[in-house]
Amino acid sequence: MSIVLVVAPHPDDESLGCGGTLLRHIDEGDSVHWLIVTKMTPSNGFALDRIAARSYEIEAVSSTYKFAGVHHAELPTTRLDQVPKSEIVGAISKVFQTVRPDTVYLPYRNDAHSDHAAVFDATVSCCKTFRHPCVRRVYAYETLSETEFGLRSDDTGFRPNLFIDIGDRLVRKLAILKLYEGEMGVFPFPRSEECVRAQSVLRGSQAGSRAAEAFMVLKEIR
Secondary structure (H helix, E strand, C coil), X not given: CCEEEEEECCCCHHHHHHHHHHHHHHHCCCEEEEEEXXXXXXXXXXXXXXXXXXXXHHHHHHHHHCCCEEEEEEEECCCHHHCCHXXXXXXXXXXHHHHXXXXXXXXCCCCCCHHHHHHHHHHHHHCCCCCCCCXXXXXXXCCCCCHHHCCCCCCCCCCCCEEEECCXXXXXHHHHHHCCCCCCCCCCCCCCHHHHHHHHHHXXXXXXXXXXXXXXEEEECC
């Protein structure tokens, strides 16, 4: 049994990027943990009703996946570029110490959202072998509405070298994403059912399956 930790800068990143893969892990008996790095607060400009709705979404999503654990770093959403890196590393490291994952999923470094870059850098720091030797595999996922809008001129782009067949789990992934009523939208908005399905079919065509999720392998120890 593998112990899996998916690191999500914001709730929905985990499902957009690797929802089908997480379902596959769980179906196969692996222990899957969800780390949500940021939190909405009134001081960040979020209304109380939106914060309450987000809490409901998190509870509903967690219950549907049947995660082994849900962990909250509770750092300010949309403002991680203002938080010292040591503080982000410390918050994520505490979860690593508790969960002791052997497999880690994290967002792509050059996504358009600055929170994703900060989470990537801090998580990679926690994946150092001398710091957390339990980590054997590290994979970067792509996040619709963020990865494809990264426009750094020095970035070669998200170039996957691992594809996970989710053909028989795509319907369940889409059902989970519908629980994020405050995040999903109407096509051509990237976080829409049509776009998620299209991306899954595209990655599936690259892997010879009906639907797939794609990753960049950052580390594997065998």
